[in-house]
Amino acid sequence: MSTRIAFLKGHGTENDFVIVPDPENAVELSAAAVAALCDRRAGIGGDGLLHVVRSAEHPEARSMADEAEWFMDYRNGDGSVAEMCGNGVRVFARYLQHAGHVGEGDLAIATRGGVKTVHIAKDGDITVGMGRAVLPEGDVTVAVGERSWPARNVNMGNPHAVAFVADLADAGGLFTAPSFAPAAAYPDGVNVEFVVDRGPRHVAMRVHERGVGETRSCGTGACAVAVAAARRDGVDPRETGLPVTYTVDLPGGTLVITEQPDGRIEMTGPAVIVAEGAIEAEWLENALG
Numbered sequence: 001m002s003t004r005i006a007f008l009k010g011h012g013t014e015n016d017f018v019i020v021p022d023p024e025n026a027v028e029l030s031a032a033a034v035a036a037l038c039d040r041r042a043g044i045g046g047d048g049l050l051h052v053v054r055s056a057e058h059p060e061a062r063s064m065a066d067e068a069e070w071f072m073d074y075r076n077g078d079g080s081v082a083e084m085c086g087n088g089v090r091v092f093a094r095y096l097q098h099a100g101h102v103g104e105g106d107l108a109i110a111t112r113g114g115v116k117t118v119h120i121a122k123d124g125d126i127t128v129g130m131g132r133a134v135l136p137e138g139d140v141t142v143a144v145g146e147r148s149w150p151a152r153n154v155n156m157g158n159p160h161a162v163a164f165v166a167d168l169a170d171a172g173g174l175f176t177a178p179s180f181a182p183a184a185a186y187p188d189g190v191n192v193e194f195v196v197d198r199g200p201r202h203v204a205m206r207v208h209e210r211g212v213g214e215t216r217s218c219g220t221g222a223c224a225v226a227v228a229a230a231r232r233d234g235v236d237p238r239e240t241g242l243p244v245t246y247t248v249d250l251p252g253g254t255l256v257i258t259e260q261p262d263g264r265i266e267m268t269g270p271a272v273i274v275a276e277g278a279i280e281a282e283w284l285e286n287a288l289g
């Protein structure tokens with residue numbers, strides 16, 4: 001009889017994830033296994049995978065176990081590991097609520113980018129304390145084909161290049177990763193955001209994600225865009241002492257990003273569990289050859 005591995009499918013503003021609950025860290029998820037599961041034709045399909053593990057059971061999260069019971073072991077759809085996933089944290093929290101591990105209110109989730117505070121509101125939206133943005137000095141350029149744009153380097157735990165463009169269509173099909181310069185700015189690759197203005201403190205963006213491709217949404221990307229837009233607009237809450245909020249429209253929905261006077265960034269948006277099922281271990285073994 002073949003063994004089965006439980007999974008769920010969820011999304012946050014259409015950034016979608018395969019969720020593998022594995023409290024004891026017993027399921028071996030190689031990069032190839034993650035890529036097979038995230039394959040949209042031969043697998044379940046997803047931009048990424050959320051491996052749900054008790055912090056105490058994971059070598060990368062043990063040191064955070066006192067603060068956060070659960071560790072989001074996030075993987076990109078190509079199997080690579082990333083430091084953080086903003087939409088992923090909301091979907092991860094929704095899974096914990098769905099499974100009865102937590103209720104409405106506050107919780108902490110361990111990630112490779114540190115412990116994130118999460119609030120599950122009665123109205124269903126989820127707010128994540130995303131930490132502070134780091135904006136390294138130096139000019140960055142991103143290019144798609146013959147076109148190039150100056151970009152702002154923003155680190156949200158993971159790397160971003162934010163380019164303001166005249167029209168979101170300027171980035172073209174985004175079938176391959178935009179190139180960037182200088183190479184030293186992003187030694188581990190980068191997520192690239194293309195942004196237009198929609199109104200006062202209201203922008204729209206597209207994103208090409210490292211390890212995935214173009215996605216319908218990126219939470220860390222939306223935070224990077226909000227901070228880059230604020231600085232471009234001459235707004236820095238750490239100087240004014242006032243929080244600033246940007247509404248960020250993405251192809252898959254809208255996220256609301258607030259930067260507090262101490263620089264902490266909060267992201268609010270939806271998170272949805274779509275389905276539950278079982279992975280045939282035999283299929284996975286065959287998929288891995």
Ligand SMILES: N[C@@H](CCC[C@H](N)C(=O)O)C(=O)O
Nearest residue numbers: 082085086087158218219220
């Ligand atoms: N979709 C995510 C970001 C996922 C990680 C990213 N692709 C990377 O490699 O840094 C989000 O919602 O933040």
